[in-house]
Amino acid sequence: xxxxxxxxxxxxxxxxxxxxxxxxxxxxxxxxxxxxxxxxxxxxxxxxxxxxxxxxxxxxxxxxxxxxxxxxxxxxxxxxxxxxxxxxxxxxxxxxxxxxxxxx
Amino acid sequence: xxxxxxxxxxxxxxxxxxxxxxxxxxxxxxxxxxxxxxxxxxxxxxxxxxxxxxxxxxxxxxxxxxxxxxxxxxxxxxxxxxxxxxxxxxxxxxxxxxxxxxxxxxxxxxxxxxxxxxxxxxxxxxxxxxxxxxxxxxxxxx
Numbered sequence: 001x002x003x004x005x006x007x008x009x010x011x012x013x014x015x016x017x018x019x020x021x022x023x024x025x026x027x028x029x030x031x032x033x034x035x036x037x038x039x040x041x042x043x044x045x046x047x048x049x050x051x052x053x054x055x056x057x058x059x060x061x062x063x064x065x066x067x068x069x070x071x072x073x074x075x076x077x078x079x080x081x082x083x084x085x086x087x088x089x090x091x092x093x094x095x096x097x098x099x100x101x102x103x104x
Numbered sequence: 105x106x107x108x109x110x111x112x113x114x115x116x117x118x119x120x121x122x123x124x125x126x127x128x129x130x131x132x133x134x135x136x137x138x139x140x141x142x143x144x145x146x147x148x149x150x151x152x153x154x155x156x157x158x159x160x161x162x163x164x165x166x167x168x169x170x171x172x173x174x175x176x177x178x179x180x181x182x183x184x185x186x187x188x189x190x191x192x193x194x195x196x197x198x199x200x201x202x203x204x205x206x207x208x209x210x211x212x213x214x215x216x217x218x219x220x221x222x223x224x225x226x227x228x229x230x231x232x233x234x235x236x237x238x239x240x241x242x243x244x245x246x
Binding site for chain 2: 066069073076077079082083086087088090091092093094095097098101102104
């Protein structure tokens with residue numbers, strides 16, 4: 001994938017710079033959010049593993065889904081996450097939260 | 105195995121958590137004047153309002169069932185007490201669980217493109233659990 005150089009950047013504000021990667025990869029921040037979710041989930045799982053004998057990955061996934069939804073909500077405010085991507089993140093997060101709460 | 109009370113509590117909790125996430129997201133975007141709020145999506149809007157209506161009716165429905173339960177005169181059965189209002193409560197409360205399930209399942213089906221077969225299997229599992237749970241309540245009283 002070839003992206004345009006930074007010299008083509010029109011909006012020099014923080015929002016414009018942050019939104020720049022989406023000009024060549026529409027799903028750039030969706031991937032970032034997935035990585036964020038994965039990192040939080042594994043961090044929570046590892047922390048639980050140290051604390052309890054039996055740790056629970058589903059609850060770690062559910063909790064990190066809530067965090068990811070809120071971070072992507074802030075992303076919609078900064079216009080770096082498009083509404084359709086936010087809806088997808090919201091629905092996937094909701095499914096994970098439902099699994100977590102049903103398991104309880 | 106199939107405890108109706110736990111199933112009902114879980115579904116109400118799920119409904120409340122999802123509704124609060126919806127509400128927070130909607131208010132957050134409204135307060136900050138986001139140009140293209142996600143609630144403008146028809147499916148999200150319908151789900152939000154349907155969930156709100158479902159949970160809002162909970163109080164009135166449970167109050168009606170409580171009144172019905174209180175008004176009934178217990179009849180002595182063979183080694184037990186018969187209360188027919190529990191059947192009515194079962195019908196009403198299982199309707200609420202199925203209502204919340206049907207409201208929430210639309211989102212993954214439309215947005216994520218989940219196959220209807222998966223939904224069919226999940227619905228069957230849920231309905232079977234409800235039937236067995238209610239039968240245990242009717243038979244044993246809890």
